[in-house]
Amino acid sequence: xxxxxxxxxxxxxxxxxxxxxxxxxxxxxxxxxxxxxxxxxxxxxxxxxxxxxxxxxxxxxxxxxxxxxxxxxxxxxxxxxxxxxxxxxxxxxxxxxxxxxxxxxxxxxxxxxxxxxxxxxxxxxxxxxxxxxxxxxxxxxxxxxxxxxxxxxxxxx
Numbered sequence: 001x002x003x004x005x006x007x008x009x010x011x012x013x014x015x016x017x018x019x020x021x022x023x024x025x026x027x028x029x030x031x032x033x034x035x036x037x038x039x040x041x042x043x044x045x046x047x048x049x050x051x052x053x054x055x056x057x058x059x060x061x062x063x064x065x066x067x068x069x070x071x072x073x074x075x076x077x078x079x080x081x082x083x084x085x086x087x088x089x090x091x092x093x094x095x096x097x098x099x100x101x102x103x104x105x106x107x108x109x110x111x112x113x114x115x116x117x118x119x120x121x122x123x124x125x126x127x128x129x130x131x132x133x134x135x136x137x138x139x140x141x142x143x144x145x146x147x148x149x150x151x152x153x154x155x156x157x
Contacts, residue, residue, distance in 0.1 A: 023135070032083075084139055
């Protein structure tokens, strides 16, 4: 019976954007880093936090707060750089208020009932008993075309 309970839930990394709680599936995460050194990119859009050298390759790092909320992420004790698998590449996400990994039931996710064309990355929601409403982040929908052109120009055809 314990194995079926494990199959009915998935591990997620929880973080906050302002007061709202979001979740990224753990299977989409390569690594969570505390405060690595980033190479600055003069002339890049303000939401490009820099480049990270990771295992022999350069990984673009997106300041999610700057991109979505028009303010720079603060380096606090709970701020992390999360490397995620974005399509066939790695992408760094600078996230404040990274809480913890939490196992969330697959059965409790439901549609938010909102159609937001500029926010296609916002996925289903789940009411958590202790934490409140959590919304999934759909990484495949996170980067619109203008951002892709800046972060992955070699992938553009």
